[in-house]
Amino acid sequence: MAVTPEQLNLRGMVDIHCHILPGVDDGALTLEESLAMCELAAADGIGTIVATPHMFDGVHQTPEKSLIQARMAELRQRLNGLLEILPGGEVRYSYEIFQEAPDPQTKIRLNGTSYMLLEFPFQAVPPNIEMTIFQILNAGITPVIAHPERNKRIQEKPEVLADLVERGALAQLDAGSLTKSFGPEPYLSAKRIVEAGLAHFIATDAHHQDRRRPNLSSAVAVAADIGGIEYARAMVLANPTALIQDRGIPYQLECDMDALRGKRRKKSWFQFWK
Numbered sequence: 001m002a003v004t005p006e007q008l009n010l011r012g013m014v015d016i017h018c019h020i021l022p023g024v025d026d027g028a029l030t031l032e033e034s035l036a037m038c039e040l041a042a043a044d045g046i047g048t049i050v051a052t053p054h055m056f057d058g059v060h061q062t063p064e065k066s067l068i069q070a071r072m073a074e075l076r077q078r079l080n081g082l083l084e085i086l087p088g089g090e091v092r093y094s095y096e097i098f099q100e101a102p103d104p105q106t107k108i109r110l111n112g113t114s115y116m117l118l119e120f121p122f123q124a125v126p127p128n129i130e131m132t133i134f135q136i137l138n139a140g141i142t143p144v145i146a147h148p149e150r151n152k153r154i155q156e157k158p159e160v161l162a163d164l165v166e167r168g169a170l171a172q173l174d175a176g177s178l179t180k181s182f183g184p185e186p187y188l189s190a191k192r193i194v195e196a197g198l199a200h201f202i203a204t205d206a207h208h209q210d211r212r213r214p215n216l217s218s219a220v221a222v223a224a225d226i227g228g229i230e231y232a233r234a235m236v237l238a239n240p241t242a243l244i245q246d247r248g249i250p251y252q253l254e255c256d257m258d259a260l261r262g263k264r265r266k267k268s269w270f271q272f273w274k
């Protein structure tokens, strides 16, 4: 029987990928829209949102740290404690990463921790990505790969993601991929990644109040059907909570390569503590 969001006890979820800040990218347009999105998120059980405006994507102007802080302050004041907003960014794979990564105060870190949210182009995985992952790790930052299930190369060859995780990267699925908002390919890829135990986080990647909304619970219910309730809950509770507190990620599974290649469904999972 399918798991429902109500059965999952999801209060206090942490969303590590959300375009919640007004007027900085293609996310919320106004402070009023940001507030409406926060109300939707809080109603869904989300207690903390990491604001992740696009950075170095070649489309939007990368916001200065002072602008991020100013927009966060405005939002926090109006939220009056409804939920917590933390600073971060969705960092496009780019030359700027190498300049920014060594700076301990860099805005590319999620909530000033040793984690960053790293986005690839949608059509390809950059060449020499292994070297980039190594250099980022060497700078003391763990890259969290944003929505790998929406990347065409990883859809075709999921072993690419397994290799990056093996090297020390983590993986964040978009909620909309699991709920089929992006169509069949991202859903099938996300399903396979969960079956293989290769995902560490589910996040909203929300942009607006009326489309790409901030909702996690529906996707967690889908993930619970695929990979079990405990694993699904960990991807929105224990794991992102550890991330924003700059601790090791508690639920990490051994990758089931057969499940990843679609040869069989993952039957069991285990956790270990870093």
Ligand SMILES: [Fe+2]
Pocket (backbone or CB within 6 Å): 017, 019, 090, 205
């Ligand atoms: Fe995003």
